[in-house]
Amino acid sequence: MFTKNMKQEKSDKNVLFSKGLDSFLEGVAELARFNVAVFREGIKPPYEFREVLNQCYEIGIKSFTLVGITAFILGLVLVMQSRPTLVEFGAGSFLPAMSSVSIVREIGPLVTALICAGKIGSGISAELGSMKVTEQIDAMEVSGTNPFKYLIATRIMATTIMIPMLTVYAVTIALFGAYTGANITDQVNLQFFFNRVFETLAFKDIIPSFIKTFFFGFAIGLVGCTKGYNSKKGTEGVGQAANASVVVAMLSVIVIDMVVTRVSAMLGYL
Numbered sequence: 470m471f472t473k474n475m476k477q478e479k480s481d482k483n484v485l486f487s488k489g490l491d492s493f494l495e496g497v498a499e500l501a502r503f504n505v506a507v508f509r510e511g512i513k514p515p516y517e518f519r520e521v522l523n524q525c526y527e528i529g530i531k532s533f534t535l536v537g538i539t540a541f542i543l544g545l546v547l548v549m550q551s552r553p554t555l556v557e558f559g560a561g562s563f564l565p566a567m568s569s570v571s572i573v574r575e576i577g578p579l580v581t582a583l584i585c586a587g588k589i590g591s592g593i594s595a596e597l598g599s600m601k602v603t604e605q606i607d608a609m610e611v612s613g614t615n616p617f618k619y620l621i622a623t624r625i626m627a628t629t630i631m632i633p634m635l636t637v638y639a640v641t642i643a644l645f646g647a648y649t650g651a652n653i654t655d656q657v658n659l660q661f662f663f664n665r666v667f668e669t670l671a672f673k674d675i676i677p678s679f680i681k682t683f684f685f686g687f688a689i690g691l692v693g694c695t696k697g698y699n700s701k702k703g704t705e706g707v708g709q710a711a712n713a714s715v716v717v718a719m720l721s722v723i724v725i726d727m728v729v730t731r732v733s734a735m736l737g738y739l
Contacts, residue, residue, distance in 0.1 A: 500691065504691060507622055507625060507691070507694075510615060511617065511621075511622030511625075511626070517618060517619055517622070521626050521630075524624050524627035525627045525630060525631050527627075528589050528593075528631050529627070532585065532588060532589065532631075532635060535584065535588060536581055536642075539580065540577065540581070541642050541643065541645065541649075542646065543577075543643050543646060544568065544572060544644060544646025544649075545646040545650040547572070547576065547650070548564060548646075548647045548651050551564065552564055552651070564651055565651070566669035568666075569669050569670055570670070572643045573670060575730075576643070577640040577643055578640075578678050578682050578685070578726075579722070579723075579726055581632070581682075582632060582636070582682065582685035582686075582689065582726075583719055583722060585635065585685075586689050586719045586722055587715050587719070590690075590714045590715055590718040591693070591711040591714055593690065593693030594692075594693045594694075594697035594700070594707075594710045594714035595707055595710070595711040597621075597693075597694060597700070598698075598700035598707035599707055600620070602700065602703050602704060602706065606620070620698075621698065624690050624693070624694055625691055626690075628686040628687065628690030629683055629686040629687045629690060632682050632683070632689065633683055633686065636679070636682045648662050648663070681725060684729065685726075688722060688725060689718045689721075692718040696713050696714040696717070697711075
C-alpha cells in the first residue's frame with residue numbers, strides 16, 4: 470500500500486512537471502508569434518505617431534514621480550549602507566566612485582526596469598485585457614482598424630523609448646540621493662562629490678548600461694501587450710493576465726540583464 474502511494478505521488482509530480490513545462494513552452498511560443506506579428510504589422514505605413522506620443526506620456530511622464538522617489542531612496546540607502554564598511558577599511562574617499570559605478574552600471578537600470586515592469590507592464594496588460602473581454606478589439610477589427618498597429622506597436626514603441634529616458638532620470642536622481650546620504654554624517658562639497666563621480670565613470674560604464682535599457686523597454690512592452698491581448702475568462706482573466714505580465718516581465722528583465730552583462734564582459738566592457 471505504501472509503495473503504491475509512493476508511485477502515485479511520483480506519477481502526480483511527473484504530470485505536474487509535464488504540464489508546467491508545456492505551459493512554459495506555450496508561453497515562449499506565444500511571445501515569439503506575437504513578436505513576429507508586431508514587427509510585420511508595425512513596420513507598415515501609415516504610422517500612428519500621435520498615439521505613440523500619447524503612450525509616451527501615459528507610460529513615461531506619469532511614472533516620473535514613482536521612479537524619482539524610488540531612485541532617490543536607492544542612492545541614499547546605498548551610501549548609508551556602504552559608508553561604514555568603507556570607512557572601516559580607510560576607503561571613505563572612494564564613496565562617490567563606488568556609488569556612481571554601482572548606480573550607473575547596474576542598480577539604476579535594473580531597479581528602474583523592475584519598477585516599470587510592475588507599474589507599466591501590469592497597466593498595459595490590464596488595459597488591453599479589459600478591451601479584449603469587452604470586445605472593443607473585435608469592434609476595431611470589424612471597423613477596419615488594425616489593433617496590432619494602433620494598440621500593440623504603439624505601446625511597445627513607447628516603452629522602448631521611455632524606459633531609457635526614465636533610466637537616465639533615475640540615475641541622476643539616485644546620484645543626488647547618494648550625495649544626500651554622504652552628507653548625513655559628513656560634510657561633503659557638492660562639486661567635489663560630482664567631480665569624483667565623473668572622474669570615475671567611463672564610456673565602458675555608461676554605454677552597455679544604457680543600451681540594455683532599450684531591450685528592457687521592448688521586453689516590458691511586448692510581455693504586457695501579449696498577456697493583455699490574449700487574456701481570456703472575462704474579468705478574472707484580466708487579473709490573471711496582469712499578474713502574469715508582471716512576473717514574466719520582471720523575469721525577462723533579469724535574464725536580459727544577465728545576458729548583456731556577460732556579453733559586455735566578453736567584449737571587454739567589464
